[in-house]
Each structure stands twice: as C-alpha cells, then as structure tokens.
Amino acid sequence: MPRKVNYGVDYDDDDDYDDYDEYDYGYEVEENVETPSEEETINHGVWRCSICTYDNDATLSACDICGVLRSPLVNNSTYDGKKTAPFKFDVPSPDDVVSNGLRSSKLGLKANIFDSKSSKVSSSVVGKNEAAKVQLSTKRSGSSYDSTAKDKHNRLNEIISSKNLEVDALSSSRNSDNSSASMPKGRIDIVDESIVADNLRSSVKRSSLMPKEIHNMVDDSSSSRNGGEVHSLTSNVKNMSLAAKSGHSKDTSAGRANSYAQYKPEEWMLPEKAEDSLTQLNLAIVGHVDSGKSTLSGRLLHLLGRISQKEMHKYEKESKLQGKGSFAYAWALDESAEERERGITMTVAVAYFDSKRYHVVVLDSPGHKDFVPNMITGATQADAAILVVDASIGSFEAGMDGAKGQTREHAQLIRSFGVDQIIVAVNKMDTVEYSKNRFDFLKSQLWTFLRSCGFKDSSVSWIPLSVVENQNLVAAPSDVRLSWYHGPYLLDAIDSFQPPTRDCSKPLLIPICDVIRSPSQGQVSACGKLEAGAVRSGSKVLVMPSANIATVRSLERGSQACTIARAGDNVAVNLHGIDGNLVLAGGVLCHPDFPVAIAKHLELKVLVLDGATPILIGSQLEFHIHHAKEAARVAKISSLLDSKTGKVTKKAPRCIVAKQSAVVEVILHEPVCAEEFSKCKALGRVFLRTLGRTVAVGIVTRIV
Numbered sequence: 001m002p003r004k005v006n007y008g009v010d011y012d013d014d015d016d017y018d019d020y021d022e023y024d025y026g027y028e029v030e031e032n033v034e035t036p037s038e039e040e041t042i043n044h045g046v047w048r049c050s051i052c053t054y055d056n057d058a059t060l061s062a063c064d065i066c067g068v069l070r071s072p073l074v075n076n077s078t079y080d081g082k083k084t085a086p087f088k089f090d091v092p093s094p095d096d097v098v099s100n101g102l103r104s105s106k107l108g109l110k111a112n113i114f115d116s117k118s119s120k121v122s123s124s125v126v127g128k129n130e131a132a133k134v135q136l137s138t139k140r141s142g143s144s145y146d147s148t149a150k151d152k153h154n155r156l157n158e159i160i161s162s163k164n165l166e167v168d169a170l171s172s173s174r175n176s177d178n179s180s181a182s183m184p185k186g187r188i189d190i191v192d193e194s195i196v197a198d199n200l201r202s203s204v205k206r207s208s209l210m211p212k213e214i215h216n217m218v219d220d221s222s223s224s225r226n227g228g229e230v231h232s233l234t235s236n237v238k239n240m241s242l243a244a245k246s247g248h249s250k251d252t253s254a255g256r257a258n259s260y261a262q263y264k265p266e267e268w269m270l271p272e273k274a275e276d277s278l279t280q281l282n283l284a285i286v287g288h289v290d291s292g293k294s295t296l297s298g299r300l301l302h303l304l305g306r307i308s309q310k311e312m313h314k315y316e317k318e319s320k321l322q323g324k325g326s327f328a329y330a331w332a333l334d335e336s337a338e339e340r341e342r343g344i345t346m347t348v349a350v351a352y353f354d355s356k357r358y359h360v361v362v363l364d365s366p367g368h369k370d371f372v373p374n375m376i377t378g379a380t381q382a383d384a385a386i387l388v389v390d391a392s393i394g395s396f397e398a399g400m401d402g403a404k405g406q407t408r409e410h411a412q413l414i415r416s417f418g419v420d421q422i423i424v425a426v427n428k429m430d431t432v433e434y435s436k437n438r439f440d441f442l443k444s445q446l447w448t449f450l451r452s453c454g455f456k457d458s459s460v461s462w463i464p465l466s467v468v469e470n471q472n473l474v475a476a477p478s479d480v481r482l483s484w485y486h487g488p489y490l491l492d493a494i495d496s497f498q499p500p501t502r503d504c505s506k507p508l509l510i511p512i513c514d515v516i517r518s519p520s521q522g523q524v525s526a527c528g529k530l531e532a533g534a535v536r537s538g539s540k541v542l543v544m545p546s547a548n549i550a551t552v553r554s555l556e557r558g559s560q561a562c563t564i565a566r567a568g569d570n571v572a573v574n575l576h577g578i579d580g581n582l583v584l585a586g587g588v589l590c591h592p593d594f595p596v597a598i599a600k601h602l603e604l605k606v607l608v609l610d611g612a613t614p615i616l617i618g619s620q621l622e623f624h625i626h627h628a629k630e631a632a633r634v635a636k637i638s639s640l641l642d643s644k645t646g647k648v649t650k651k652a653p654r655c656i657v658a659k660q661s662a663v664v665e666v667i668l669h670e671p672v673c674a675e676e677f678s679k680c681k682a683l684g685r686v687f688l689r690t691l692g693r694t695v696a697v698g699i700v701t702r703i704v
C-alpha cells in the first residue's frame with residue numbers, strides 16, 4: 001500500500017544545489033589518491049580540506065566541516081598505525097555481544113515466568129562500550145582471527161571495482177600490518193573493514209565466544225553537525241517509492257513478482273471477522289535518552305494490571321536499595337543489571353497490555369545514542385509510536401539538538417519505517433508546573449520538525465503528562481494546573497489510532513529479530529513480526545539466508561500459545577527439523593515457494609539526512625535493513641535526484657551531501673535478505689549509519 005504523505009515544509013532546492021556544486025568543483029577522488037601531497041598546508045598547524053577548502057587544525061584527521069579525511073590514502077605502503085586513524089566505524093562491544101546471547105535465552109524464560117509482561121528483543125548491537133571495542137581489536141590482531149579477516153577482506157576486494165582507488169588504498173593500509181593497538185581510544189579504524197564486518201555479524205553468530213569487558217562510555221565523536229534547516233524526509237521517500245514503482249527495477253525479481261501475483265492464500269490464512277475483537281497494535285516508545293520512556297511503559301503496565309502490586313513493591317524496594325528509587329517503574333522494562341546500574345535502556349523491551357480497541361505490543365526503545373541500532377530493530381516493527389519528550393528546561397532542547405539529540409533522529413527514523421501516526425507525549429510536565437506556555441513552546445518547535453519529516457497534522461496527537469505524578473495517562477488529569485488541557489488522555493489517544501492494514505493474503509514473511517535456542521531440548525524459536533501472510537503449527541517455512549526448510553512446531557503470540565498467527569502479529573515461531581545454528585537474527589522466515597532474495601550488491605535511493613557528513617564513492621557505512629546489519633561500501637553514486645520530483649539532476653556526482661537524494665550502489669560485506677521496496681516494503685527499507693549517527697535513509701530499488 002502506498003503511504004500517504006505530504007511534502008512538509010519546502011526548502012530551497014537551489015541552495016542545496018549550490019552547495020552541491022561547490023563540492024563538485026572542489027573534489028577529485030583521483031587527485032586525492034594519486035597525489036596525497038596535494039593536501040594543502042596553509043600555514044603551520046593548519047591543513048586545507050581538498051573538498052570544502054576549510055582550514056582545519058593540524059590535529060584533526062578529518063575535515064571539521066565536511067568530515068572528509070585529511071589524507072585518506074597517505075602512503076599506502078607505509079601506513080603508520082600510530083597516526084590518527086583516518087576514518088572510524090562503530091562495532092559491537094564484546095559486552096553487547098555477551099548480553100545479546102544471554103538475553104536471547106532470557107527472553108524465553110521471561111516470557112514464561114513473568115506472564116509475558118515484558119521480554120527483551122536483543123539485536124546485533126553497535127557498540128556501547130567504546131573502550132572495549134579498542135581492546136577487542138587489539139586482542140584480535142595477530143591471532144588466527146586476523147587471517148580469517150584478511151581472507152574475507154580479499155574476497156571483498158575481488159568484488160570491488162578496481163577503479164575504486166579509495167578502497168584499494170584502504171585495503172593497502174590494512175595490509176600494511178598496522179597495529180590496531182595504536183588506534184585512538186574510542187574507535188576502530190575503518191581500514192580494518194573485515195574486522196568491522198565480522199564484529200557486526202559476530203553479535204549474532206558468535207555471541208557466546210566474546211569476552212565480557214569493561215563499561216566505559218566515550219562520547220560520540222561524530223563530526224556531523226546541525227545543518228540548521230529541517231528537510232522534508234518523507235517527500236523524498238515518497239519520490240523514491242514512486243520511482244521504484246515506475247519500472248526502474250530490472251529483471252532479477254520479475255519472475256518472483258509474477259509468482260507473488262499468482263499466490264493464492266488458503267482459507268485459514270484470512271482473518272475471520274468474528275475472531276479476535278482486539279487488533280494487535282505494535283507500539284514503539286521512542287525519544288531522547290531519559291525522557292521517561294521506560295517509566296511511562298512501566299507505569300502504564302502497572303495501571304492496567306500487567307504488573308501486580310507485589311511486583312511493584314519489589315521494584316520499589318530494590319531500586320531504592322541501589323539508590324535508584326526514581327527508576328522503580330523503569331525497572332519493569334530495564335531488566336539487566338547493567339541497565340539498572342546505569343539507569344538507561346540498552347535493548348528494546350517488549351511488553352503487552354490491552355486497551356479498549358487494541359492488544360498493544362509495547363516496544364520500549366533505548367534513547368541513548370549508542371543504542372540507536374537497537375532502537376531500529378524494535379521500532380522497525382511498529383504500527384504507531386509514542387514520541388516521548390522531556391518538558392523540563394534544557395532537556396527538551398538537548399533532544400532537539402541536531403547533532404546529538406535523539407528526538408529528531410528517532411522521529412526521522414520512525415517516519416521512514418512507514419509509521420505515520422504518532423502521539424507526542426510531553427512528559428515531566430510536573431517539572432515545569434504544568435505550564436501551558438512551556439507546552440505550547442515545545443509543540444511549536446517540534447511540530448515544524450515533524451511536518452518536515454512528513455507527519456500529517458491530523459496524525460499527530462499532543463498530550464501533556466507526568467508519569468511520576470500519574471497525570472493524563474489512563475484518566476483525565478486531576479491536577480488543577482492541567483485544567484487548561486481538554487484533549488484525550490494517553491490511553492484514549494492510543495485507542496484513537498487507525499487500525500493498521502495487514503497483508504494476510506500475501507506469502508509468509510517474518511524478518512527474524514531474535515532467536516531463542518534451547519539446546520538441551522533441541523529447540524529453536526525465531527521471533528519477529530509477521531510482515532505478510534499467515535502461519536500455523538505444522539506449516540513448512542523456508543529459513544533464509546541458509547535456505548533450509550523447517551516445520552513450525554508451535555507458535556506463541558504475546559507469550560501465549562496460539563495455533564495461527566497472521567500479518568501484524570508479533571510471534572515466537574518454534575521450529576523443528578533444522579539445525580538451530582542456521583536460524584539467525586537478521587534472517588527471514590518465508591513461504592518455501594516464495595523465497596526472498598539474498599543480495600550483496602544493491603542499488604538504493606537514499607536521502608542524506610540533515611547534518612550528516614557527505615557520502616563519497618568508497619565511503620564505508622553500516623547498512624541496516626529490517627533486522628540485518630552489514631558493513632557496506634558505496635561502490636557508485638549513479639545520479640543526484642531532485643528531492644521533489646525524483647528526476648535526475650546530475651549524473652555520476654562525486655559525493656552527496658546533507659539533504660540531497662541520490663541513486664547509489666552499495667556492496668555489502670556479506671549478503672542479506674532484501675527485496676525491492678516496490679515489492680516488499682518491510683525488506684526494502686534501508687538505513688545507512690556511520691560514526692554512531694544515521695546519515696541516510698532509503699529504499700532498495702534494484703538488486704544488482
């Protein structure tokens with residue numbers, strides 16, 4: 001179903017293209033590669049960026065303005081690892097990986113003992129523990145791992161076009177045996193791309209092998225900055241989708257598209273009208289760190305009877321003992337010792353409650369910037385979202401900060417996942433005396449931004465509330481200071497969401513977000529949201545990318561056994577007849593006759609987000625698609641597109657800057673399950689990240 005969008009706030013295209021032209025004229029990849037000495041040193045202690053000509057401090061390894069490397073390819077053969085790493089990349093910390101493994105098993109346990117109140121969605125995490133990352137890379141250099149990494153790197157190089165000088169040079173610098181021990185604390189050098197790629201996958205495949213490390217948190221050193229103007233995200237995504245539909249794709253999946261059309265669902269797959277009175281609503285709770293998402297989720301669960309008084313007493317007592325009394329409600333969702341100790345959510349927690357109209361699946365996301373990849377994993381399943389903002393002075397402003405604030409990033413991501421109805425929960429109103437002025441101020445600030453993301457005014461509800469003082473959650477506010485507010489309370493607003501549309505009559509498709517293994521019983525369960533089709537006990541499913549057939553032994557929905565699950569349901573599918581190691585998070589369960597594509601080389605239409613660093617040919621990025629994540633390299637920038645019409649404005653540009661749309665080709669380190677967006681939205685939406693920030697959103701237009 002095409003999404004209805006508006007174009008949001010217009011911005012001046014001309015300005016953008018002026019910017020672009022400046023980049024174009026100043027930039028020659030080949031020159032950089034062949035004559036690194038051309039980097040201009042203006043005077044002692046300063047170097048001039050070859051792209052934007054900004055004079056940077058000599059201590060900087062990348063341009064402070066556009067993020068381009070100072071001398072990315074300096075002395076390929078004599079790369080000195082002691083020099084500042086030229087480019088950096090996030091990898092999962094070993095600690096993330098360990099907790100990932102633990103949580104996978106906890107999920108099943110939790111679902112049973114806690115009556116499904118909450119469970120954790122673990123994911124392949126991009127690091128929270130920067131110091132640990134460096135240790136990881138240090139330990140690995142020189143080990144047998146290293147040779148594996150080199151093999152992989154060589155394989156990748158075979159694919160890489162020889163004209164891509166930048167990547168060749170990266171490869172050379174990697175082979176020059178530089179020690180990762182000399183890398184700056186906090187980040188791993190991108191030259192070790194195979195290690196990066198392996199780390200990304202390792203969180204799924206080798207979780208139990210990783211050492212548990214320390215928990216230092218290092219500030220994100222992202223050089224992305226706030227470009228000021230907001231930008232119509234969805235108008236561009238819409239143009240992308242229109243163009244994707246207009247026959248841009250090649251024949252790779254034409255046969256499959258035909259067979260999709262031929263698919264005839266069996267009768268049991270279609271929902272019976274009288275069957276379930278409550279529709280399932282997957283509700284993502286997103287927003288900047290510490291805005292009160294987990295406290296809100298915990299309080300709602302308590303008020304709606306999903307957390308008993310006894311359990312609540314236990315949380316209160318335990319949190320007080322640890323000096324974290326204010327986190328008592330959040331403890332219902334933040335279950336791990338580390339989350340509780342640090343007072344932040346790190347993985348998405350899943351919980352359930354029923355409203356009048358919906359069986360609500362709460363996806364409580366982490367707000368901390370280091371865990372955006374986890375937030376993506378959970379929120380990508382959402383039908384609707386609550387964007388929680390903190391009304392207290394300074395906190396709202398921090399969330400709106402273009403470079404560091406997650407209010408903006410989460411809102412952009414949620415919209416690009418296809419979520420078009422949201423509630424903005426303006427929380428902590430008690431800290432501003434329930435001031436109408438403050439509420440109106442926040443609303444006006446955020447509204448402009450949300451419109452620019454493509455949210456329609458009519459699809460956004462604004463609710464002032466205080467979780468701590470239980471104002472406006474499941475009943476109208478009792479505090480007189482909120483008497484100026486006459487809208488719905490939170491639970492009412494949730495019931496006002498339009499029911500999501502479901503693709504029950506299409507072939508089965510379940511992107512796997514988590515895997516629970518119980519080796520002693522020889523059981524493996526794949527968890528995720530049914531994006532299309534239906535499944536029941538006894539059904540045969542194809543497990544991708546390993547392409548093995550398994551049989552569904554049983555199903556759990558909302559941690560209760562069920563016999564049939566249909567599109568929209570969030571389920572755990574217990575499989576038999578397959579080696580558990582072949583079922584991986586990031587994979588897909590599909591209909592055996594309608595296998596999803598597996599791809600390594602993809603053509604994308606992307607929109608570079610406001611404030612992001614430019615994307616160049618050869619840029620190394622973190623590629624996210626449904627629950628899969630891979631290291632990717634930009635192999636080609638085919639064309640720049642007009643953001644409004646989607647028409648090609650320039651062929652083969654050398655780079656794309658913030659707010660520009662373009663067609664690019666990326667080569668992934670390992671293949672992922674993917675589909676063209678025009679055919680399957682859930683498997684056709686992508687996100688590109690680097691340096692801990694989302695730099696672009698887009699869609700798959702072609703599997704090359």
Ligand code: GTP
Pocket residue numbers: 287288289290291292293294295296326327330343344345346365366367368427428429430431465466467468469
């Ligand atoms: P992350 O998951 O780490 O992003 O944080 P979060 O958004 O889940 O915030 P959390 O629920 O952990 O709450 C953070 C702090 O805000 C806790 O100390 C809460 O007690 C406090 N808090 C939450 N809601 C309110 C509120 O309505 N008023 C006040 N004064 N404090 C609140």
Ligand code: MG
Pocket residue numbers: 293294295330334344345364365366367
């Ligand atoms: Mg939280």
